Amino acid sequence: MNKRIFSMNYYLAPMMGYTDCYFRSLIENIYGNRVLTFSEMIVDKAIIHNEIKTISKHFLEKNKSAIQIAGSDPQEIKRTINILNRIDILKHVNFNLGCPSSRVQENMLGLALTQNYDLVKKCLFELINYKYEVSVKCRLGLGMNEDKNYIFSYLNLFNEIGIKKVFIHCRNGVLNLDTKKNRTIPKINYDLFTECTKKFPEMELIPNGEVNNLETFNFFKSKNINQFMIGRQFSKDTFFLERLKLEEIENKTPLIMNSIKDLDNYKYLNINLLKKSLFTALNNMTNSKKIKKDLSIIDNTKDLLNYFERSHIWS
Numbered sequence: 001m002n003k004r005i006f007s008m009n010y011y012l013a014p015m016m017g018y019t020d021c022y023f024r025s026l027i028e029n030i031y032g033n034r035v036l037t038f039s040e041m042i043v044d045k046a047i048i049h050n051e052i053k054t055i056s057k058h059f060l061e062k063n064k065s066a067i068q069i070a071g072s073d074p075q076e077i078k079r080t081i082n083i084l085n086r087i088d089i090l091k092h093v094n095f096n097l098g099c100p101s102s103r104v105q106e107n108m109l110g111l112a113l114t115q116n117y118d119l120v121k122k123c124l125f126e127l128i129n130y131k132y133e134v135s136v137k138c139r140l141g142l143g144m145n146e147d148k149n150y151i152f153s154y155l156n157l158f159n160e161i162g163i164k165k166v167f168i169h170c171r172n173g174v175l176n177l178d179t180k181k182n183r184t185i186p187k188i189n190y191d192l193f194t195e196c197t198k199k200f201p202e203m204e205l206i207p208n209g210e211v212n213n214l215e216t217f218n219f220f221k222s223k224n225i226n227q228f229m230i231g232r233q234f235s236k237d238t239f240f241l242e243r244l245k246l247e248e249i250e251n252k253t254p255l256i257m258n259s260i261k262d263l264d265n266y267k268y269l270n271i272n273l274l275k276k277s278l279f280t281a282l283n284n285m286t287n288s289k290k291i292k293k294d295l296s297i298i299d300n301t302k303d304l305l306n307y308f309e310r311s312h313i314w315s
């Protein structure tokens with residue numbers, strides 16, 4: 001049985017190109033309900049104009065993930081929420097207010113939308129008509145300089161509207177700076193995050209941004225924070241929580257095999273994307289090169305399952 005070592009909850013951060021249903025299935029099978037996963041950002045228009053394909057491509061029948069959406073037109077958000085209210089496999093909508101990418105910025109979505117406080121408010125008023133859980137993901141500030149007023153006024157808005165769960169990427173977002181630099185150049189500021197938790201004790205604020213080492217976990221633990229959103233580290237080293245001795249994962253092979261079996265009826269199955277997600281579970285293993293080479297020539301799920309069953313990778 002897999003054991004909890006500390007009572008902590010984790011969230012797999014939404015990541016375009018990574019948190020597709022293959023990777024989410026892998027994480028969900030490995031960590032069970034210790035990690036809630038988030039889809040890649042999905043623009044509301046895609047749901048409005050191509051509902052069935054968008055949902056069935058991003059979510060498996062046995063979906064456990066939250067959907068992350070982006071939008072900036074309150075009427076479109078209203079239509080999107082009406083659609084999502086009819087989709088039973090979804091139980092949590094997260095709204096993106098932090099993405100700085102230029103395409104997102106051009107459409108006034110994500111971080112760019114936060115330049116317009118009143119429009120954010122109108123969008124959130126539509127969002128809260130979702131019948132299950134609603135949360136927001138945002139940055140700690142806009143631009144290079146620390147601006148407590150930005151995050152305090154937004155947290156105040158979320159709180160008043162009734163959105164209590166907020167994932168905060170603990171660094172500012174900068175418009176007109178590319179996405180990669182936006183994840184490295186603005187400095188991480190966990191102190192301002194903890195200040196937010198003190199100012200808004202009635203809210204559930206979850207830190208994100210380089211939460212990937214014991215020192216950071218211990219810092220947050222000392223502040224009574226025990227929920228974390230983690231992105232890149234899960235995709236670099238799927239088992240890092242075990243390596244840090246924060247979680248224990250036994251019987252890895254059947255868990256990995258279950259993540260493949262969960263894709264059985266998946267209409268959009270792409271074996272290369274499936275292997276890409278499996279490779280993350282093999283990173284940092286001494287013989288990972290050889291295993292990846294073996295896997296690279298496999299082109300169907302049945303042979304993948306046979307390979308994992310036969311090769312005793314984690315025995």
Ligand SMILES: Cc1cc2nc3c(=O)[nH]c(=O)nc-3n(C[C@H](O)[C@H](O)[C@H](O)COP(=O)(O)O)c2cc1C
Nearest residue numbers: 013014015016040041137169209210211230231232
């Ligand atoms: C490749 C990539 C794609 C991302 N796509 C999204 C996205 O679709 N929505 C979002 O809110 N954040 C996105 N992010 C930001 C992550 O959710 C997270 O906030 C960021 O990586 C910092 O967390 P980390 O240091 O744990 O990776 C993305 C990050 C990466 C690396």
